Amino acid sequence: MANSNNNRRKFMATTLQSVGLTALGGLLWSGYTDEVKASPLVLRPPGAIKEDDFLKACIKCGLCAQACQNRETNLDKETGVAKEGTLKMAKGGDHKLIGTPFFIPTEVPCYMCEDIPCVPVCPSGALDQLSVSNDKGELDINKASMGLAVVHKESCIAFWGIQCDACYRACPLLGEAITIEMHRNERTGKHTFMLPIVHDDVCTGCGLCEQACVTEKPAIFVLPNEVSKGIAGDHYVKGWDKKDQDRVQNAKAIETTTQRSNQSSTDYLNSGDLY
Numbered sequence: 001m002a003n004s005n006n007n008r009r010k011f012m013a014t015t016l017q018s019v020g021l022t023a024l025g026g027l028l029w030s031g032y033t034d035e036v037k038a039s040p041l042v043l044r045p046p047g048a049i050k051e052d053d054f055l056k057a058c059i060k061c062g063l064c065a066q067a068c069q070n071r072e073t074n075l076d077k078e079t080g081v082a083k084e085g086t087l088k089m090a091k092g093g094d095h096k097l098i099g100t101p102f103f104i105p106t107e108v109p110c111y112m113c114e115d116i117p118c119v120p121v122c123p124s125g126a127l128d129q130l131s132v133s134n135d136k137g138e139l140d141i142n143k144a145s146m147g148l149a150v151v152h153k154e155s156c157i158a159f160w161g162i163q164c165d166a167c168y169r170a171c172p173l174l175g176e177a178i179t180i181e182m183h184r185n186e187r188t189g190k191h192t193f194m195l196p197i198v199h200d201d202v203c204t205g206c207g208l209c210e211q212a213c214v215t216e217k218p219a220i221f222v223l224p225n226e227v228s229k230g231i232a233g234d235h236y237v238k239g240w241d242k243k244d245q246d247r248v249q250n251a252k253a254i255e256t257t258t259q260r261s262n263q264s265s266t267d268y269l270n271s272g273d274l275y
């Protein structure tokens with residue numbers, strides 16, 4: 001009897017242990033898959049290729065983050081010691097693919113270095129030098145598109161009529177990536193709304209505006225392009241844009257050629273006499 005009780009106790013202990021281990025394994029696994037899943041909200045270094053391809057290409061060497069931290073402008077003038085760099089390498093708990101570089105503008109934005117030291121050191125092609133180069137093949141940080149700054153009108157105090165141009169002043173492409181649009185304040189009749197407007201074709205997504213925003217949680221923030229930009233679709237044409245009109249004409253020409261070639265094969269099949 002004592003022996004059978006012992007066996008039962010052992011069995012219960014083993015069962016509980018394995019249930020516990022399975023639950024722990026489940027937790028660890030779900031944690032792991034969370035880290036492995038590409039976060040749609042992650043901001044990558046300048047020149048980063050499309051997120052899906054980036055995740056395949058990046059070999060997690062950390063050279064970009066190292067170059068960012070050791071860049072000339074990041075060294076403390078008195079001590080010569082490097083301050084915290086913009087780029088971090090994701091670790092457990094960051095909810096990004098572990099070992100890949102990213103940045104958080106409210107912590108350290110990208111300072112849009114003219115020589116973009118983070119890009120040429122990338123050995124894998126995850127950061128594409130050509131995408132941040134001008135027509136002469138020179139590095140040009142203004143070509144970077146790390147994301148797009150988006151203004152949340154309801155929390156931006158400039159949209160309430162309070163004078164604020166912190167984001168506008170912080171922007172390295174002042175007057176180009178953000179402009180100020182003046183509107184008469186009908187409520188007071190004597191004040192002007194000074195509204196920050198972001199221009200998507202110029203904004204690099206550096207995040208300096210987000211860091212400078214004065215509201216408790218920034219009313220202007222950078223989102224990755226995949227998340228922040230819509231797609232109008234090919235069937236909408238800007239009648240005033242020659243390039244857009246050409247695009248549609250070309251598409252029509254291709255469509256007509258395809259239709260003709262389909263027609264000829266059908267005609268060919270149906271044209272012969274039946275014997």
Ligand code: SF4
Pocket residue numbers: 045046067068069071086087109110111112113116117118119141
């Ligand atoms: S361009 Fe931005 S990410 Fe690259 S080194 Fe400079 S601050 Fe760092």
Ligand code: SF4
Pocket residue numbers: 057058059060061062063064065099100101121122123124125126127
């Ligand atoms: S240098 Fe290139 S491959 Fe290395 S971690 Fe940075 S992006 Fe990835």
Ligand code: SF4
Pocket residue numbers: 148149170171172173177178198202203204205206207208209210222
């Ligand atoms: S992210 Fe902000 S600061 Fe940087 S270019 Fe765009 S609007 Fe200017």
